[in-house]
Amino acid sequence: MHTADKTSSGLAMVKEIYKNPSRRAEQLKSQGTKVIGYYCCLSPAEIMTAANLLPYRIRGDVHEPITKADIYLDTNLCPYLRSSFDLAVKGKYDFLNGVVVPSSCSNIRRFHIFWKDHVQPTYVRFLNVPHTLRPASFNFFKAELADFKESLEELAEGEISDKRLNEAIEFHNENRALLRELCQLRKPAPPLLSGTEMLQTVIAGMTIPVDETNRLLKSVIKDVTTRQKGCEKRARLLIYGSVIDNSDFIQLVENCGANVVIEDICFGTRAYWHDVEMSEDPLGSLARYYLGKIMCPRTYRETAEDRFGHIIRFAKDFQVDGIILYAVRFCDSVELEIPELREYLQQAGLPVLHIESDYTMSGLGVLRTRIQAFVEMIQ
């Protein structure tokens, strides 16, 4: 089993926050802080932090049946989005003062309209993110970010100075650096912390203020580096794919006899592998980071090396034995990569298992059998 030591204060706190993710946000809201829910790792949390707002990453619930959202949303839409919206119309996101929806993919492009119509928080903001990486794309996106900042200033009733924005960037850079430091502790064989713990830590940190997250991460790193017993030595896996916002899938993989040592997902390295450069033009820096550095397949990159090279590098650095390609149904940008990516990885000598998921934890038996067979094959 990959559980935290009972004495691990940081990891214990992570577990607690993971179980009750909205508790701190609700507490802060009752004290007057405005809480802004956001989708995707393309929403610049730094600007929200700089406006003294609490950025809160919106998730779905893989265990909660979708019972209300399908009244409004077409069933051929991303099930993660449908699940998150289902929670929202059921009142589980009532503590949010607003929501930010970036134009990450075709699924989410008009999604803010549904929030506007049926959830009706005070603030609903669509953020247009280009798909290309040319100078004109960055200029366009920087202007979008300026408008976004202006709208947050209005909501927060206060100006966001460049100095304040740079301070927020520093906080979030520290956050990303700490997550990378924690992730490095998965490099040894066996890794010092499990994939389940890592994902729970990432998720927990996206629900509380960034300074608190950073303190929490320092505590987690201390716990992990000093723990007596980490994981057992097993096959080492990388998981690539669509959204995974619940640790149960990672837990399932680890229960099948593997260690998940690195993830290329939006609740994984995509959200913390690079930093925002510090500059006198913080919006320009944010535009370059959010558009240029986040390796989501929704952004057009020309060559296979540009698109997939980092996965091979992860695989080498973390001494990976195999890769799971995890695609949530209707996630067109991931689904369209799969055949070429599989070939690319196999040519590099990496065994690959492709899983197409409906996002929920249904069909566990079949999934477990396939993962077990894969793990046995690569061991």
Add this chain to the structure above:
Amino acid sequence: MDDKEEHRKGPTKSTETANDVGKIVKRWYTSAWEAKQREDMNVAWCMMSTPTEILLAMDIIPMFPEEYSAACAAKQAASMYCEKAETAGFSVDICSFCRAGLGYASTYSEVDKLPPETPYGGIPKPDMFISRSSCDPGYKWFQALQWDVPMWVYDDIWPPLEADLWDERMARRYINYYSEQFKGLVAFLEKVTGRKMDWGRLSQILADSQEVWRLSYEINQLRKAVPSPMATQDHMAAVLPFWILTGTKEALDFTRRLYQEVRYRVDNKIGTIPNERYRLLWGGMAPYHNMGIYNYFEKLGAVFAIETEYLPNIPIDLDVSNPLEALAKREYFSGRRPRSIPGGSKLGDATIGYPLELFLELVKDYQVDGVVMHFVRSCRLVSVGQLRAKQMLEQHLNIPVMSFEGDMADARVYSEAETEKMANTFIEMLEASKTIKR
């Protein structure tokens, strides 16, 4: 030939001009094959809404695999190509135009010569790809082919539904971005072909395409007449010259002829069917694998007077002497028909998002009795919001709505018998609704 076979053969169109579309498209394909034989970088595969004027001004023939997938669907070949793509590992949920295109390309790669049954003789391999980002397959599809062909992707990026398109700061930002991208496209084409852009020629081509857009808008205005002079199946065919051949003399000639014919039919009260009892609005993409569905409704006394897809933009003045800026402006306003009227800022997109205001306008202007909505499984871009539109129509307009699940190209997710059964019930409902109103 029984009724079903007749459907599969294709719909009966109301205008003679629309019947020419197949021949026009075939000629276009032939010209692309001839250009390909010259081996001088002449054929581009593009996504719909690519500013083809730029390509035409550089003697490049634009081919549209999306449109070709629709043509394959009409010839009952798309599902077979989709299966081929699925066998190669592409998910069954991916856009069926894209899957069919991937399947066709895979077939093409395997053989020296395309088999004779290939719909319309096929489309030639491209010398370049032009993709756009308005939907995910729009920029991933050509990449997924893994062909060693140079590619240019541009951002087809729209303001949110609720934005005021006439906000000067916002308009300038989007138009500048499009304009910069089109400059980049010209540079890409010059590099790939080794030829220089002829700017005077581009202005002339743009003037012609503007005339096509103006006429196609006028045709749609004429379609308000009772009885309906031109039905949805004609429109779905006519969009090919409007959209993919825009800028060519052939498109201009076709559109002029269609305008004259529709004008004549209006003046002489010639309808699509002899006894027009119900006027309908078609919501969503066409089921290209079974266009005969329109004729099935006609047998029940119903004609599709108008549709939500491919509605021509309200013409706007463009300075063709500054063609890239003009194209950028057109792109900014395209597909957002009601909002392109000053003061109409809250009306939303024409085909994207299905705002209630669009339906209100169409239902009123085209004297519509009922709405039929085709919920397409595999296109996120068009289908997200269809359910919301249906609810809004029922709640706010109190108008009968029939909705059915299907797909634009993949016949496997469509039940003809079930859809026809629903159509029968829907017409009975319309009749009852008419009786109550009387």
